[in-house]
Amino acid sequence: xxxxxxxxxxxxxxxxxxxxxxxxxxxxxxxFLGLNGAGKTTVLRILATDLRPSAxxxxxxxxxxxxxxxxxxxxxxFLPETPPLYPEMTVTDYLRFAAELRQVGKSERTAxxxxxxxxxxxxxxxxxxxGTLSHGYRQRVGxxxxxxHRPALVILxxxxxxxxxxxxVEMRKxxxxxxxxxxxxxxxxxxxxxxxxxxxxxxxGEGRILGAGTEAELSAHEGDVRSVSxxxxxxxGKAEPYRDGEADPKDKIVAVLQRIDGVTAVDAPxxxxxxxxxxxxxxxxxxxxxxxxxxxxxxxxxxxxYATSExxxxxxxxxxxxxxxxx
Amino acid sequence: MATITIxxxxxxxxxxxxxxxxxxxxxxxxxxxxxxxxxxxxxLAGDMLSNFFMWSSIVVVIAGVILSIRLISDERxxxxxxxxxxxxxxxTQVIAGKFLAALAFLAIILLLSLYIPLLxxxxxxxxxxxxxxxxxxLFLLGGTSLAIGLFAxxxxxxxxxxxxxxxxxxxxxxxxxxxxxxxxAPMKTVFAELxxxxxxxxxxxxxxxxxxxxxxxxxxxxxxxxxxxxKTLEAKRWQ
Numbered sequence: 001x002x003x004x005x006x007x008x009x010x011x012x013x014x015x016x017x018x019x020x021x022x023x024x025x026x027x028x029x030x031x032f033l034g035l036n037g038a039g040k041t042t043v044l045r046i047l048a049t050d051l052r053p054s055a056x057x058x059x060x061x062x063x064x065x066x067x068x069x070x071x072x073x074x075x076x077x078f079l080p081e082t083p084p085l086y087p088e089m090t091v092t093d094y095l096r097f098a099a100e101l102r103q104v105g106k107s108e109r110t111a112x113x114x115x116x117x118x119x120x121x122x123x124x125x126x127x128x129x130x131g132t133l134s135h136g137y138r139q140r141v142g143x144x145x146x147x148x149h150r151p152a153l154v155i156l157x158x159x160x161x162x163x164x165x166x167x168x169v170e171m172r173k174x175x176x177x178x179x180x181x182x183x184x185x186x187x188x189x190x191x192x193x194x195x196x197x198x199x200x201x202x203x204x205g206e207g208r209i210l211g212a213g214t215e216a217e218l219s220a221h222e223g224d225v226r227s228v229s230x231x232x233x234x235x236x237g238k239a240e241p242y243r244d245g246e247a248d249p250k251d252k253i254v255a256v257l258q259r260i261d262g263v264t265a266v267d268a269p270x271x272x273x274x275x276x277x278x279x280x281x282x283x284x285x286x287x288x289x290x291x292x293x294x295x296x297x298x299x300x301x302x303x304x305x306y307a308t309s310e311x312x313x314x315x316x317x318x319x320x321x322x323x324x325x326x327x
Numbered sequence: 328m329a330t331i332t333i334x335x336x337x338x339x340x341x342x343x344x345x346x347x348x349x350x351x352x353x354x355x356x357x358x359x360x361x362x363x364x365x366x367x368x369x370x371l372a373g374d375m376l377s378n379f380f381m382w383s384s385i386v387v388v389i390a391g392v393i394l395s396i397r398l399i400s401d402e403r404x405x406x407x408x409x410x411x412x413x414x415x416x417x418x419t420q421v422i423a424g425k426f427l428a429a430l431a432f433l434a435i436i437l438l439l440s441l442y443i444p445l446l447x448x449x450x451x452x453x454x455x456x457x458x459x460x461x462x463x464x465l466f467l468l469g470g471t472s473l474a475i476g477l478f479a480x481x482x483x484x485x486x487x488x489x490x491x492x493x494x495x496x497x498x499x500x501x502x503x504x505x506x507x508x509x510x511x512a513p514m515k516t517v518f519a520e521l522x523x524x525x526x527x528x529x530x531x532x533x534x535x536x537x538x539x540x541x542x543x544x545x546x547x548x549x550x551x552x553x554x555x556x557x558k559t560l561e562a563k564r565w566q
Contacts, residue, residue, distance in 0.1 A: 052565045073415040082406035100332040101414040
């Protein structure tokens with residue numbers, strides 16, 4: 001669907017992007033993740049044929065965007081950071097205008113406008129002037145104009161920007177619906193947004209792609225710290241009364257776990273019901289070894305969770321790496 | 328097709344927004360006041376009509392620039408231009424649609440001012456032809472002024488800056504005739520002929536004289552500034 005090769009964008013002598021290269025398959029929902037100024041909006045604007053790249057090649061649906069941007073524009077729907085709205089127009093008139101611009105035939109226009117109103121849950125405000133709508137509704141109108149012509153590719157730049165938590169949930173549902181019919185690109189600096197709605201992530205930093213893949217792939221880098229949380233209990237009847245001067249049962253549990261090869265740290269146990277909850281840092285997946293050690297020590301294993309490092313950690317590690325190198 | 332779509336939206340924006348009607352009201356008010364203060368003093372109906380067209384032409388040039396400055400710079404500032412930029416629409420269609428909408432709205436304003444020459448005609452000896460030629464002149468002059476404003480609008484991001492640039496260009500072309508008096512031939516003739524007001528309006532349309540040369544001049548000037556607008560939009564759109 002999208003092939004990007006050696007793409008760069010310079011403003012004057014300053015590099016804003018690149019060189020970057022990536023491919024996106026038809027039907028994928030891909031998140032463009034990065035801090036502000038990372039280059040994600042620049043890429044999206046190039047893909048939306050608003051910005052011309054300084055170098056490189058962009059192909060969308062087999063069409064060269066540099067030589068034939070007009071043809072590409074027929075196949076894309078773009079919601080920029082600020083929705084391109086006309087406050088004096090009603091929602092329906094605006095969507096009809098957007099559909100006409102995107103060459104939707106007269107016979108189909110009413111149906112397409114109705115479908116995008118329904119998809120974005122705007123039916124109730126269809127005849128209201130856009131200027132009277134709340135920010136959340138305006139953002140939805142922005143999405144509606146991007147899908148009114150049923151484009152193959154929908155590009156949403158920060159679609160949840162400025163929305164309250166309820167509106168964010170609604171926008172997320174809307175993006176889920178889009179996934180069935182379109183290839184969708186979403187940019188955000190909020191990890192939870194892209195991780196929950198996207199099949200794949202491209203992490204941008206200082207104009208380059210720092211990481212690409214699914215959430216699990218991004219988190220599974222060599223050298224990552226993995227975390228295992230477990231709850232153990234001294235079996236009833238075997239629990240010895242704890243007296244001053246004797247080894248604390250918590251210390252015994254910690255000692256058992258610290259002996260396992262690969263465990264780098266064991267947090268202090270916390271009382272949880274009739275057991276103890278612990279978090280263990282390790283260099284590889286040690287669930288089997290931990291469960292065996294716990295059972296062999298005569299303890300009850302009540303719960304065992306394995307988690308790779310959180311996406312936030314991965315993201316920060318990725319975006320901070322180039323800065324550390326530069327320093 | 329896209330030209331008609333953009334024309335309808337822009338004309339709708341003028342008709343729906345208070346700004347359009349405020350510009351129309353102020354234009355008509357100024358025309359009325361200027362007629363009352365200056366033109367109505369004349370005892371001959373023909374002089375009264377010429378004087379009305381003279382003062383109206385100044386108001387129309389200003390109104391033309393003000394009507395057109397928001398067309399692109401305002402949309403660029405608000406982000407609405409992105410819809411056109413990322414739609415399969417040619418720059419020529421954008422400029423044509425916007426220009427024609429502004430021209431249509433200006434024509435509505437001019438039609439609403441028609442009561443003044445009709446009042447003069449009811450009391451004095453002037454012909455319909457004189458009125459028609461005068462209004463054709465105002466329409467053409469207004470069109471050129473709109474094209475200048477549209478060009479300024481395509482250049483600037485801020486509507487205020489666009490207004491200043493537009494007013495400066497229109498002002499410059501309005502003093503070319505005066506400047507020509509400081510020059511020798513052939514530049515004297517070139518500058519005099521380039522003036523948007525003295526030779527072509529005051530010397531022709533304002534007096535009820537239709538000269539094909541004046542018509543061609545205004546059409547050429549309008550085309551020139553529209554072409555500049557298209558080229559500016561092209562350069563800024565996919566850069």
